[in-house]
Amino acid sequence: xxxxLIFTAAMLVTLTxxxxxxxxxxxxxxxxxxxxxxKFPKRFRSLFAVAFGQTKIxxxxxxxxxxxxxxxxxxxxxFGSVEMAIDGIFGTExxxxxxxxxxxxxxxxxxxxxxxxxxxxxxxxxRRLFLHVKRFYGTEMKPVSKADANIALSFIFLLMVTLVxxxxxxxxxxxxxxxxxxxxxxxSNYLTSYFSQLPLNQIYFWHEFNWWAHILLIFIFAxxxxxxxxxxxxxxxxxxxVSSVEPLGKLETMESIRKEVSLMLNPxxxxxxxxxxxxxxxxxxxxxxxxxxNYFNALSCTECGRCTAVCPANIxxxxxxxxxxxxxxxxxxxxxxxxxxxxxxxxxxxxxLLGGYISEEELWACTLCNACAQExxxxxxxxxxxxxxxxxxxxxxxxxxxxxxxxxxxxxxxGAPWQFSSQDRLKWAEEIYING
Amino acid sequence: MENVIKxxxxxxxxxxxxxxxxxxxxxxxxxxxxxxxxxxxxxxxxKILAFLQIDYAVLGVEESDSGDVxxxxxxxxxxxxxxxxxxxxxxxxxxxxxxxxxxxxxxTLKNEYPDFGGNYEVWHHSQFLDKMIxxxxxxxxxxxFENNIIVFxxxxxxxxxxxxxxxxxxxxxxxxxxxxxxxxxxSFGLCCGAGGGQMFKEAEKGTKEVFIERTxxxxxxxxxxxxxxxxxxxxxxxxxxxxxxxxxxxxNYDIAELLCLxxxx
Numbered sequence: 092x093x094x095x096l097i098f099t100a101a102m103l104v105t106l107t108x109x110x111x112x113x114x115x116x117x118x119x120x121x122x123x124x125x126x127x128x129x130k131f132p133k134r135f136r137s138l139f140a141v142a143f144g145q146t147k148i149x150x151x152x153x154x155x156x157x158x159x160x161x162x163x164x165x166x167x168x169x170f171g172s173v174e175m176a177i178d179g180i181f182g183t184e185x186x187x188x189x190x191x192x193x194x195x196x197x198x199x200x201x202x203x204x205x206x207x208x209x210x211x212x213x214x215x216x217x218r219r220l221f222l223h224v225k226r227f228y229g230t231e232m233k234p235v236s237k238a239d240a241n242i243a244l245s246f247i248f249l250l251m252v253t254l255v256x257x258x259x260x261x262x263x264x265x266x267x268x269x270x271x272x273x274x275x276x277x278x279s280n281y282l283t284s285y286f287s288q289l290p291l292n293q294i295y296f297w298h299e300f301n302w303w304a305h306i307l308l309i310f311i312f313a314x315x316x317x318x319x320x321x322x323x324x325x326x327x328x329x330x331x332x333v334s335s336v337e338p339l340g341k342l343e344t345m346e347s348i349r350k351e352v353s354l355m356l357n358p359x360x361x362x363x364x365x366x367x368x369x370x371x372x373x374x375x376x377x378x379x380x381x382x383x384x385n386y387f388n389a390l391s392c393t394e395c396g397r398c399t400a401v402c403p404a405n406i407x408x409x410x411x412x413x414x415x416x417x418x419x420x421x422x423x424x425x426x427x428x429x430x431x432x433x434x435x436x437x438x439x440x441x442x443x444l445l446g447g448y449i450s451e452e453e454l455w456a457c458t459l460c461n462a463c464a465q466e467x468x469x470x471x472x473x474x475x476x477x478x479x480x481x482x483x484x485x486x487x488x489x490x491x492x493x494x495x496x497x498x499x500x501x502x503x504x505x506g507a508p509w510q511f512s513s514q515d516r517l518k519w520a521e522e523i524y525i526n527g
Numbered sequence: 528m529e530n531v532i533k534x535x536x537x538x539x540x541x542x543x544x545x546x547x548x549x550x551x552x553x554x555x556x557x558x559x560x561x562x563x564x565x566x567x568x569x570x571x572x573x574k575i576l577a578f579l580q581i582d583y584a585v586l587g588v589e590e591s592d593s594g595d596v597x598x599x600x601x602x603x604x605x606x607x608x609x610x611x612x613x614x615x616x617x618x619x620x621x622x623x624x625x626x627x628x629x630x631x632x633x634x635t636l637k638n639e640y641p642d643f644g645g646n647y648e649v650w651h652h653s654q655f656l657d658k659m660i661x662x663x664x665x666x667x668x669x670x671x672f673e674n675n676i677i678v679f680x681x682x683x684x685x686x687x688x689x690x691x692x693x694x695x696x697x698x699x700x701x702x703x704x705x706x707x708x709x710x711x712x713x714s715f716g717l718c719c720g721a722g723g724g725q726m727f728k729e730a731e732k733g734t735k736e737v738f739i740e741r742t743x744x745x746x747x748x749x750x751x752x753x754x755x756x757x758x759x760x761x762x763x764x765x766x767x768x769x770x771x772x773x774x775x776x777x778x779n780y781d782i783a784e785l786l787c788l789x790x791x792x
Contacts, residue, residue, distance in 0.1 A: 150715075340688025341638035345603045349643075352607040374601070403718040403741075408734030456731040459599050459723030460683040465714055481601030494728030495600045502605055506591035507557040508727060516555070517587045519566040520536035525574045525792050527532040 098179035098306075105310040112317035116390070119428040122436065123383040133336040141470055142331040148468035151397070154218075157211040158468075161247070164204030165324075168254065170197040175306050188273030198274030202258055206278045209251035216244050226396030229405075231415035236320065236394055243321040246312045253305035259283055260298035267291050323393035327469040330391035333384055334470035339461040342478060347371040348486075374483025376445040378423040379431060381476060388471040389420040398463035398473055404456040411456040413463035413473035419448035420476060445480055454480050455492055534577045539584035539620050551583035552617070552647075554627035554636065557592045558758030564765060565628075565758040571787040572628055572652055578792055579664055583626070589616050595631040598639070600724035607643070610635075614645040626650045628783060630684035630757045631722075637689070651685055652783055653695035653756050660701045668789045672704040677785070678750035680709070680741065680764060681716035682757035695756045698782045702789045707748040717741050721759035742767025746777065753779045 128134070140146045145159040174187045188194050218224055219240060227237070258279035263286060265272045286294070316322050375381055398413035399405050405412050423444045430438045445451075454477055463473045484490045491499070498508045506513045542549050553576065559569040576583055594609030625647045627633050637649035650658075659665050677699055685691045692713040699706060711717045720730070720737025730736055742764060745753045753764050764779045771777075780788075 338634075338638050338689055340634040340684055342598060344607075344639070344642040348603045348607055352604065352611060356608070356611055373603070401715070401717075403720060403737045404731070404733070406717075407720075407737050407740055409731045411731075452731050455728070456733075457723050458683075458718045458720060458725050458737065460718030461687045462683075462716075462718065465687045478599070478601065482603055483601075485601035486604060491600060491602075492728040495602075495724050498596055498600065498724070498727045499602050499605055502592045502594070502597055502609065506609075507561055508592060508596055509557070509561050511561045513591065514588055516560045516590055517536070517538070517585070519555070519560055519569050520573065520585070520587075523534045523536070523570045523573055524531050525534050525577055527530045 092182070095180065095182045101307065101310060102176065102179065105314060108314050109317070112314065115428070115432075116317070118432045119424055120383050120386065122379040122428070122431045123381055123386045126382045126384045128333060130336050134332050137334070137336055137470065138328070138332050141468075142328045145468075147466070147470070150466065150468075155468075157214060160204065160207050161211050164201075164208045167197060167200040167204055168208075171201045171254070172306075172309060175302070179306060185273045194273070195275040199277055202255065202276045202278045205251045205255040205258075209248055209255070212244050212248045212251070216241065216248070219244070226400040229396065229399055229412055229414065230410075231412055231418050232394070232396075236418075239319050239321070240394070242315075243312075243319060246308060246315070250305060250308050250312070253301045253308060255279055255282065257298060257301035257305055259286060260294055260301060263287060263289070263294045264298050267294060320392065320394045323391055323469070326387065326391040327393070330387055331470050333387055335384070335472050335475070339464055343475065345373065345482065347373060372483075373486035374481070375476065375479040376483045376487070377443045378420055378427055379436070380444075380483070381420060381479070385472075385476050385479075386420065386424060388473075389417045389424070391469050392417040392421070392471055393469075394418065395468065397466040397468065398471070401462040401466050403458055403460060403462065409453075409456040410450065411453045413477075416449060416453070416473050416476055417471060419444065423448050445483065449480065451484060451490065454484065534573065536573055537584040538587040540587070540589065542584045543620055548621050549582050549584040550624060551581060552620070552622045552625045553583050553585045554593075554625050554629075554632055555585055555590060556627055556629040556632045556758070559628055560590070562758055562762070564761055565781075568628055568758070568761070568781040568783055571781065571784040571792075574787055574792045575656070575659075575665070575783060575790075578790070579659060586616060586620075591616075593629075593632040593635050595635045596724055596727065598635070599722070600727075610640060610643045610645065614640060614643055617645065617647070622647060624648045624650070626652055626655045628652045628756070628758070628781070630682040630688070631759065634684040634688050651689075651691060651694070651756070653685065653698055654691065656698045656783065656786060657694040660698065665701070665786065665790065667791075668702060668786070669791055670703050671789050671791075672702055672752070672785065674705075675752050676705045676707055676748070676750040677702075677752045677754050678707050678709060678745050678748045679712075679754045679756075679782075680719065680745060680760055681713060682755065682760050683716070683718050683722055685756060686716055687714055695754075695782050698786060699754060702785050704752075707750050709744050709748055711744065717744065719755075719757075719760040719763035721763045726759050726762065738763035738767045739770055742771060746771060746773065751777055752785070753777065754782055754785060755779065756782050 145162060148158050149155040174185065177186050178184060219227060255278055258276045259282045262272050262276055262279055262283050316324055372380065394414060396414050402411060402413055427440060430440055457474065457477045459474050461474060501508055501510050505511060537549065539549065555569055558565045591612055592609055594606035597609065598606035625636055630651055633649055633651040636647060679696060679699060681692060718737060719741050755761050755764055761779060761781060768774050768777045768779060
């Protein structure tokens with residue numbers, strides 16, 4: 092009974108703190124711009140392929156497969172974690188074991204993946220600590236980013252050790268008592284041989300220790316995540332669902348501009364009554380100009396750097412790093428969010444995403460080649476933010492590199508980026524000969 | 528010697544005046560009409576269209592910039608004005624099917640014009656040529672390039688933007704020659720450096736220009752022909768070859784030109 096009480100109290104604390112953290116994000120989302128989700132069949136397909144199927148992370152087959160193991164393993168282990176929570180609250184023991192062979196599959200899967208994940212995590216840690224993997228470096232990768240990664244990996248490693256430990260001592264415990272174990276444990280069963288000499292009270296102690304350590308680690312980890320880049324664990328699957336399902340080449344149309352243009356081309360068009368007196372702001376200069384999908388993207392970024400590693404601008408030494416753009420959006424909301432929540436729309440702290448975090452030089456270095464978006468394992472669209480910040484620069488500030496201003500003038504005057512008369516558009520067709 | 532015939536490029540207004548609506552609109556694009564190098568590609572494609580006796584026309588002086596560069600450089604206002612103007616003109620001529628040699632115009636016409644009511648069946652010339660080859664209508668191909676090594680550079684707006692990686696390769700496969708690939712190909716392809724308006728501005732400070740990085744990768748394959756299917760990629764690769772002082776040995780062609788030359792048109 093005491094155990095139940097302590098467990099329930101721990102779980103309530105966990106859920107309360109977690110709800111508090113999540114509430115903050117929900118409030119922040121209110122200060123982002125609306126986007127309507129459409130094309131749901133496509134979204135489900137993308138969810139199955141990119142999230143469950145891990146198709147994009149597998150573009151790097153070896154290290155991608157290790158990540159896929161960790162992800163699939165988590166999904167299976169989640170089954171056991173839910174069981175542990177129910178057992179903890181109601182004082183039951185392995186409450187799902189009535190499920191029979193389904194239970195055996197999940198528990199055996201969890202036991203095997205426990206080992207696979209632990210090994211994968213050790214490889215990840217080794218790469219981060221001892222190999223100089225280029226994409227783990229960059230101006231935006233501060234010591235705190237590296238510590239964040241290593242802490243999260245260590246947590247996962249300990250979760251797996253305690254999981255397999257719990258299973259091992261559970262097996263020894265039931266064996267001593269002469270019962271049959273619920274579930275199948277291929278890895279733990281093997282490990283029991285190393286501990287079978289332990290006295291019964293120690294077996295009991297280590298089972299309890301691992302059980303508590305495992306579930307408490309989950310509780311603590313869950314509450315660290317909202318403050319870590321590893322928030323990705325919660326955000327990435329829903330992010331794949333809400334991310335753009337349009338072809339990468341299609342940019343979002345600015346409806347506010349469409350109104351202006353139709354008025355310009357057709358002066359008799361009626362202004363709709365909504366927002367008649369409000370002059371809309373074009374593009375993005377601060378974090379409350381981005382769409383909620385953009386911000387969702389930013390919260391899902393785990394700073395893996397696959398985007399930056401393929402960015403032609405970054406490869407050739409320019410300042411632009413798509414990963415930094417996402418980290419900047421997240422950091423700026425962390426800075427401005429509390430003020431927005433407190434004082435509402437219109438709150439200003441005298442700082443800005445553009446200029447304060449992201450420079451014009453970074454924005455103009457982008458070739459919009461979409462290599463970053465193609466590579467992102469969780470379908471983040473970095474070019475969307477870059478483009479919308481360019482739109483702000485051009486439409487609100489008339490601040491574009493001179494070469495582009497010339498292009499704009501030429502297109503306006505003669506319908507081509509170059510200064511040629513539109514009357515010469517057919518000159519190419521004047522002298523063409525074919526061998527008939 | 529065969530007969531040399533001057534071809535006449537049909538202009539849609541003239542065709543329309545005779546009461547006919549051509550099946551295809553050949554969208555030439557600003558680069559196709561004005562860039563000296565890419566004009567040759569436009570001409571090569573026009574020769575193939577003439578050879579195939581395709582029922583097509585061009586907008587001619589009525590065509591205006593697609594707006595792709597303006598949009599990607601952040602000028603949504605200018606982009607939308609271009610879109611509306613072009614859509615009005617294409618509506619007047621009842622345009623249904625478009626073929627273009629420019630992946631940027633292909634992308635914007637196919638994916639972005641529908642937001643403004645411009646719905647067309649849009650083909651990139653690589654897809655069009657691939658289809659014609661498949662139908663057996665371009666079989667008269669010589670061995671002109673059989674000793675050449677060709678490497679294809681994927682245009683971002685054909686590849687990643689629209690998932691078309693195989694059509695240009697299958698056109699090249701139709702031209703007897705040795706084919707090689709760069710390490711970064713298809714969806715992993717590296718941009719030539721011209722996209723997003725870069726073509727028209729100075730590059731930001733860095734350690735290298737993107738087009739040099741990409742040209743070096745292409746040259747490392749040992750190819751003597753760098754094939755492209757995009758006017759911007761063409762400019763960048765040509766510049767890269769010149770920068771490397773290799774213009775005597777290494778040539779840069781559009782897939783339509785290679786086909787045209789191999790067919791002796």
